[in-house]
Amino acid sequence: MKRIGMIGCGHIGTVHAYALAQLTRAGLIDAALHAVYDPDADRAAKLARYNGGTVRASVLDVLDDVDVVWITTWTDGHLPAVAAAVERGLAIFCEKPLAPTFDGCERVTELLARVPHQVGLVLRGAPVFATVADLVRDGEYGAAQAVVLRDDQYFPVQGMYGSTWRGEVERAGGGTLIEHSIHDVDVLRWVLGDPTTVSARTANRFGYPGIEDTAVVQLSFADGCQATLVSVWHQILSRGSSRRLEVFCEQAFFHTDDDYLGPLVVETSDATTEIVGQAPDWAASLDVPEVYEKAVAAYAAPSKAFLDGLAAPGGPVSGWPDAHDALAAHRIVDAAYRSAADGGRPVALTSGAHPA
Numbered sequence: 001m002k003r004i005g006m007i008g009c010g011h012i013g014t015v016h017a018y019a020l021a022q023l024t025r026a027g028l029i030d031a032a033l034h035a036v037y038d039p040d041a042d043r044a045a046k047l048a049r050y051n052g053g054t055v056r057a058s059v060l061d062v063l064d065d066v067d068v069v070w071i072t073t074w075t076d077g078h079l080p081a082v083a084a085a086v087e088r089g090l091a092i093f094c095e096k097p098l099a100p101t102f103d104g105c106e107r108v109t110e111l112l113a114r115v116p117h118q119v120g121l122v123l124r125g126a127p128v129f130a131t132v133a134d135l136v137r138d139g140e141y142g143a144a145q146a147v148v149l150r151d152d153q154y155f156p157v158q159g160m161y162g163s164t165w166r167g168e169v170e171r172a173g174g175g176t177l178i179e180h181s182i183h184d185v186d187v188l189r190w191v192l193g194d195p196t197t198v199s200a201r202t203a204n205r206f207g208y209p210g211i212e213d214t215a216v217v218q219l220s221f222a223d224g225c226q227a228t229l230v231s232v233w234h235q236i237l238s239r240g241s242s243r244r245l246e247v248f249c250e251q252a253f254f255h256t257d258d259d260y261l262g263p264l265v266v267e268t269s270d271a272t273t274e275i276v277g278q279a280p281d282w283a284a285s286l287d288v289p290e291v292y293e294k295a296v297a298a299y300a301a302p303s304k305a306f307l308d309g310l311a312a313p314g315g316p317v318s319g320w321p322d323a324h325d326a327l328a329a330h331r332i333v334d335a336a337y338r339s340a341a342d343g344g345r346p347v348a349l350t351s352g353a354h355p356a
């Protein structure tokens with residue numbers, strides 16, 4: 001059985017630990033939480049008490065006693081933890097964003113490429129976006145012409161996130177665009193491919209230097225397709241994190257207000273239909289209260305896929321998306337920030353891998 005380490009026992013570390021513990025209990029993975037660390041000892045103790053593993057005194061104490069590690073520290077903690085884990089040849093699940101700066105993202109990518117790894121861009125596991133990617137790529141309804149993706153959540157230094165580091169540019173790298181909408185940029189690139197130019201405008205009204213709370217990004221593609229991302233951190237504390245995606249192809253309009261199962265509404269000249277995404281069959285064997293089912297499935301599925309790949313008959317393989325996919329999304333985000341700093345002037349993108 002593979003021994004799992006957890007470096008960082010805050011919000012997302014706890015979500016991952018809960019999902020992993022469920023997978024272990026259901027016999028769906030041959031792996032279990034073994035060792036955990038967080039400088040906040042209470043957080044580490046709580047995570048281990050409910051999900052398994054023992055609390056260790058340092059990052060290295062964990063890394064020296066596990067086979068695979070989840071790196072779920074705040075963003076500027078990813079690079080040193082990844083470097084130490086790579087030194088030990090461990091398989092790594094690294095949270096997004098890879099690092100606060102693009103240079104740091106390149107460094108994390110170089111390191112992760114040396115070991116089996118996966119990045120926590122979990123929207124790629126959402127059935128509704130997989131359906132959109134399939135429909136657009138199949139071209140059944142003609143080429144994609146225009147896409148609008150709106151992502152909003154309340155400014156996450158409060159409420160259930162309660163993470164002051166998200167207000168500090170050195171640790172977070174920026175605001176709503178890099179910290180939250182790196183997921184959206186990754187989805188847009190997955191569905192549409194690499195853009196040729198990026199332009200953006202950002203605004204900062206809540207008083208956290210370098211932490212934009214509003215970002216509007218325009219992506220232009222070689223075939224003329226245009227995508228607009230609207231990313232907002234507001235102060236509506238009653239409103240949960242939410243997304244709306246609209247895609248116009250030549251012969252169909254798709255839209256969804258849910259970022260996991262949908263439904264995806266597909267409107268053509270002939271009919272309007274709904275495609276409801278399906279969680280993996282095995283999700284039914286998890287012992288999870290109904291209210292948590294969506295969140296747990298959204299994180300359990302990528303984790304299970306990663307661990308399945310580590311146990312592949314031909315030897316361990318990296319999961320999907322990998323660090324190169326993540327770096328390509330960061331390249332777009334970096335271009336957007338450069339555009340915004342230059343009054344919204346379009347920035348040409350000359351390099352970037354093709355979508356997986």
Ligand SMILES: NC(=O)c1ccc[n+]([C@@H]2O[C@H](COP(=O)([O-])OP(=O)(O)OC[C@H]3O[C@@H](n4cnc5c(N)ncnc54)[C@H](O)[C@@H]3O)[C@@H](O)[C@H]2O)c1
Nearest residue numbers: 007008010011012038072073074075077095096097120163
């Ligand atoms: N994939 C997703 O859907 C998703 C969702 C939320 C957060 N995230 C990412 O996960 C990371 C953590 O976010 P969060 O919401 O859990 O933040 P958080 O503040 O709730 O937790 C971060 C934890 O990391 C700990 N930490 C800091 N340095 C550490 C170190 N060297 N070793 C061990 N622990 C350390 C902190 O004490 C804290 O408990 C961020 O990069 C964030 O962007 C991803």
